[in-house]
Every structure is written in C-alpha cells, then in structure tokens.
Amino acid sequence: MKQRTGSTPFYKILYVQVIGAIALGILAGHLWPTFAESAKPLGDMFVRLIRMIIAPVIFCTVVGGIASMRDMKAVGRVGGKAMVYFEAVSTFALAAGLIAGHVIEPGAGFNVSIASLDASAVSGYVSKAAHGEGLMGFLMHVIPQTFLGAFTQGDILPVLLVAILFGSALSLIGERAKPMNDLIESATAAMFSVVGIITRVAPIGAFGAMAFTVGKYGIVSLLPMLKLIATFYLTAGFFVLVVLGVVARLTGFSIVRFLVFIKEELLIVLGTSTSESALPQLMSKLETLGCSRAVVGLVVPTGYSFNLDGTNIYMTLAVLFLAQATNTHLTLTQEITLLAVTMLTSKGATAVVGAGFVTLAASLSVVPTVPVAAMVLILGIDRFMAECRALTNIIGNGVATIVVCAWEGQLDRARLKEGLKSRGTRAFDEARSTETSTASLDYDKPASTQMQ
Template identity: 40%
Template sequence: MRRIGLAWQICIGLVLGIVVGAIFFENPKVAEILQPIGDIFIHLIKMIVIPIVISSIIVGVAGVGDIKKLGKLGGKTILYFEVVTTIAIVVGLLAANLFHPGTGVDKANLEKSDISSYVSTTEQTQHSGFVETFVHIVPTNVIQSMAQGDMLAIIFFSVLFGLGIAAIGEKGKPVLAFFQGTSEAMFAVTNMVMKFAPFGVFALIGITVSKFGIQSLIPLSKLVLTTYGTMAFFVIVILGIIAKWAGLNIFKFLKFLKDELLLSFSTASSETVLPRIMNKMEQIGCPKSITSFVIPTGYSFNLDGSTLYQALAAIFIAQMYGIDMSITQQLSLIFVLMITSKGIAGVPGVSFVVLLATLGSVGLPVEGLAFIAGIDRLLDMGRTAVNVVGNSLAAVVISKWEGQLGKKEAMQNTGYLNDEISKYS
C-alpha cells in the first residue's frame, strides 16, 4: 500500500481540525483537550531550531573562512532584504488605497478584542531604536540568548565562532567535525518531529476555529480578501519576477515547497519549517555557507508577508476611522515600517507589536487594532506562508548573485524546478 505523503497528512489534519472546531464552536473544552497537543508540537520545533541554526551557521561560515567574503555576503543579503521588504510595504499601501477595505466598515458591528497583552511588549520594543537594535545583536551572554531564542544574537555569535574555527586551521577541524555531525543529527531529528506535524496542525487549527468561528470573518471579509489577494499578487508577480531572474519558475518553486507552505500556513509559525527549507534550498543547489546565513537572518530582516500586511492594516484602520492620510503621511509610514519591522521576529504577535509601535507615530488611533485582533490568527497564517516563500527565494537569489548556485545539482535533485536547467547540464 502506498504511503500517504506529509503534505496529504497535513491536509487531512487541517480539514479535520476545521471540522472539529466548527462543530464545537465556543466550547472551551476543545481548547483544553487540543491545546496540549498543539503546544507539544510547537515545543518540539523550538527545541530543534536553535541547535540547527547554530551548527549550520558555524559549518557554513567555517567553510567560507574569509571575513571579507562573509562581509560581502552579509552586505548583499541585508541590501536584498531591505529592497524586497520595502516593495512589500509599497504593495500593501497601494492595495489599501486601491480597494479601500476599511471604507464603510461599521465599528458598531465589530467585536472589540483585548490587546493589552501586546501593549506591554510594544512599550519594551519602542525604547529600542534603530541603533539599539544593532547594539543588542551582540550578546552579553550567549547561553541566555539561546534560552530566550534571540535569533540575531545567536547568528552573530555563530558567525564569529565559525570564523574562529577557520582562523585556527588544523586545530579547528575536530570542532568543525563535531558541528557537522550535530547539524546532520539535528536534520534527522527534524524528520522524526515532522511525523507529529499532522497532529499539531489538527490541534492548532481546531483551537482557532472553535474560538473565533467562521462567522468572525464576515464583518471583516473585505480586509481578509484584500490581504490574501494582495499577498497572492506579491508572491506570483513580485517574487515571480525575482524568481525568473534567478532562473526559477515561481509556480514550480511553490510546488517544491508545498509541504513547508502548508505546514507554516496551518500552524502560523515559520519556525516549524526553518530546518526543512534550509535543507531544501541546499537540494536545489544553494551552498550551505549561504543557506545557513541567509535563511535564519531573513527570519528577522525579511518578513515580506508581515510588512505587506502591516502597511495594509495601517491604512485599513485610517479608512475605518475616516482619516484621510496624505502622500507625505504614507511615505512617513513606509519609512517607519522599514525600521520598526526589523529585528523583533522573536516577539509574540510580531505584526501586532510593530503596528502598535507604528500607528501612533503617524497619527493613527491604536485602538483600531482591537477591532481586527480577533481575526489576526487567520491573517497570520497567510503572512507566515509568504514569509517562508520570501526567505526560501532569498537563499536562491543570493546564491546566484554570488555565482554559487549549483545548476547541475539542482537538475539532479529537482529536475522539474527550472525550465532552463538543461543549459547547465
């Protein structure tokens, strides 16, 4: 009997979760029963992410060995991230101005959610200006940074440690071999953890639907449709053009990532697929030294789906309150989002935190977020999937930019991926 693939298993878990959530809508016992299953899955993922990121970056950087090459790679990566996320912000603003999802929304018909849990987090992040964000990249205690999941600090330490191993030559080989073994072992652990994914997806989506119900979408359906439509446009057109430059067909690329996209969408967590997309990008010819640096860094600096949504949601709130934002104010919003959306990916409800930190600075009422908090989880699912596509493609783009995209290897592993792959055989 043919074994059911992971994508189908996740699909089954997703559908069953929606059915169970809809049947037991507003039944608190559903969350009591399913929450531990969802939590176990998320904990399993968090357990493996840090060891994989550390070992992969150390191995990759030690392989590069040259600090000048690494600096050049880092500069190109940050430049690419900034350009693409700025385009995402602009696309979000254009969509909001074109479709007016907030115009005519009756606030009286909307249920106001409690956003106090986000406010304290926002107050903490607001003191961190642009300079402080970079100061905090340097950890004072790397063990503490690992415990807190502070990805930028972990990346910084891992890069320096990798350079240190490369600098001591022969003496560093046993240390490098240890981290190579750790990396391979953790990818094997990832495969074990993924067997639990359908159960985690079932639990997490069941809780979401039972809590909010399908009817929660009706008053804000225009915002949901505009958000998902704009994200689809961004992936197919904007990322499609970038993928074409890199020699990829965006639809085949999405098909290649279908398991990871389905998993990240249904769990609303990009962490769940970080190890797998790193592995898959290596399969299509991206060198480990680039993949292990670009993808983890992208989790803080390249949140395309999140930045697009933040711009769209800000204009939605302005329209809901009847506030007409001038071009100058919207340009100011772009500038503020370019800064506030960087470096806080590990914060819970990151898009809400960024919006809370941003709205006041452009004269918009932060209370408006309370009206869309109830459907944030449903929008977060789409944002997360777009973030995963953007970060996966970034590894391919930087690899090509550096002239290190292995076309022959890509043909051997995923021959259907590239329409022009035969030219490189």
C-alpha cells in the same frame, strides 16, 4: 490510481497527512468548538519542539559553512548582498500593501466611531510595543549576556551572532580546527535527523493549532472582515506570484515549481500560523536544491528577522484599513512617513504568532494619526491573517536565499533544475540530505563543480 512499485503509499506522505489534519481541525473547530479549543496544546507542543531545535541547527549550519570559507571577506559580502536584497524587496512589499489599500479600500463604509472602541482589548499588545528601546536597544538585545545565553533567549539573531564569531574563529585557526569541524559536521547531521523525527508529528500539531483557531474565533467571525482578509490574501498572492515570480525568473527558476517543492513546509506553516515551525526544514530543502550551506546558514536566519514580506504587506494594508474604517484622512506625507516607519519597525520582528500585531501597534504609536484603539477592529481576525503572513514570509526567505546564492556563484543550477522537477519527492530529499550531511561545500569553488 495505479501505484508504482516501491513508491510511498499516499497516506504516508507528510503533506497529505498535514492536509488531512488541517481539514479535520477545521471540521472539529466548527462542530465541537469547546473540544477544539482544548486541542491548543497539541499545536503549541509541536511549535515548541521545533523552536527547541532551531538554535542548534542554525549554530551548526552557520559554523560549518563559515569554517569552510578560506576568505573571511566572503562572510561580509554575503551578509551585505542579503541586506541589500532584503531592503529592496521589503520596500516592494510595503508599497504593495499601500497600493492595495488605496485601490480596493477594504475599510470604506465601516464609519466606526473612535469613542465606541474598547481600547483595553489591545492594551497588552500596545504595552509590548511600547517597551521597545529603539535601535540601540535592539542591537543590545542581539548581543547575548553569555555564550550559552544565546541559546536560551529564544531569539534567532543572538544565535546567529555567536555562530558567525565561532565559525570565523575556526576558519582563522585553519587545519588545527579540523577535529572541531568534523564534530560540527556530525552534529549537523544529527540535528537534521532530530528535525526529521519531530516533523513526523507535524500533522498532530497542525490539527491542534487549526482546531483551536476555528473553535475559538469561529469561521462566522470572518464574514464582517471578509473584504480585508480577501484583500490581504490577494495582495500577498500577487506579491509572491508576480514580484517574487519575476525575481525567480531572472534568477533562472520558476516560483510555482519552487512552491510545489516546499509544499510540505508551507502546509506546516499554514497549520501552525508561524513560519518558525518550518525553518529547519526549509534550510535542509534549500541545501538539497544546490544552495551553499554557508549562504543558507547566513541568509535564512537573518531573513527571519529582516525579510518578513508578509508582515510588511500586512502593516501598510492594515494601517490604511483602520484609517478608512475610522474615516481618518492620511496625507501623502503621512503615508510616506508610514512607509519609512514600518521599514524600521518590521526589522527584528520575530516570525511567531502575534508578532505582526505587536509590530503594527509599534507603527501606529509612532504615526499617531490613526488611533491605536482602532486595532480592536482586526484583533478577532488577526490569527487568520497570521497564516498568510507566515506563508509569505517563508516563501520570501526561500527565494532570497536562492537569489543570494546565485549572486555569489554558489548555486548548483543542475541540482536546482533536478530538484524542482522532482517536486520535492521524498526520494530526492533523502538522497540529497545524505549527500549534504556527509560532505561540506568548499565555498571557494563554484557550487556547480562541487556537486558533480
């Protein structure tokens, strides 16, 4: 293939490097499983590097966005619209898992005896789920004990709360807060530069995480549960391409083009099995597509706790699978109850590896018809399911942000069209990142006029 003058060599493109690293990880895990398991710290260190920068990125982005708003009612309006969207789409995701479980019946024919299951294998997950303190406990957890404590808890929502309060205060102060606003803008540019530096080592992290997964659990371990895995991936694919595809089309963009645009982030998530590993990069990409920084800062972090489409599909599908595998009959009332319970238990679930499994344990403890001990059937393949959960979650949050921006009139459609045509090329990203790091959006003006 002839290379264009000035273009980046293919081997220096991040998504090519990540694809190569994932392939090498699978190969190493299959051929040298002992060595592959020892590579786990490589993946863990990359995820830690990303988590290290998530809190300051969210804080700076949200504070800078809200401080630029002249009407504080806009903050509540954006949050309210986001929650309405989250609830509507989450219901579709939960229903998709339930319908797929009934149509395909992935657990039929297993005929597992409850007495033969070793419940101790999942006792740790059940213990974590049992330690939940209900709605009030969740709300108390969102409020940090100190201002700086929000940045040390490792959770997104406390940081988001502090950022909203701080940004609101700067907006109310007005012109006197200009020096602080300038400082926040400079800090935001610096934080995203740090993200760019960290992202350069994404292939190493992807290799370590994928090698460990294949080395520890083995590709052969997938075969007995292949029908469940295939059902989950098929349902998630249907949800993304059809449900989110319709939402995207109604908003004025193509879901396929959007997936191509965020391919680097998707590959990083695929390699690490957690959507948190690409959170800062997703926020930056959405800004380059013409989304208002204020809306991006509010919707994306909130969505990581309240809009986990992949986790929702997984929970209802997994419960039906366990019921079918153990020959446990669920009535229509019990299934409706399951929908209601999972709608609640999925809220506040983090996007880290294993969180979906803990959330499933919490759901089963509330709907005890299906024995929690049955979770041992899917424990060995949960890591492979986590990849699909994380991919669906990050796609869902990206689409949600664009939808809310369009709903608010804060979407630059010319830039969106240009960005999706560019397929996420480095030249486009760098040019737009430079623009967004040196100039903040005026929320009170339509985005289309601000970017011209």
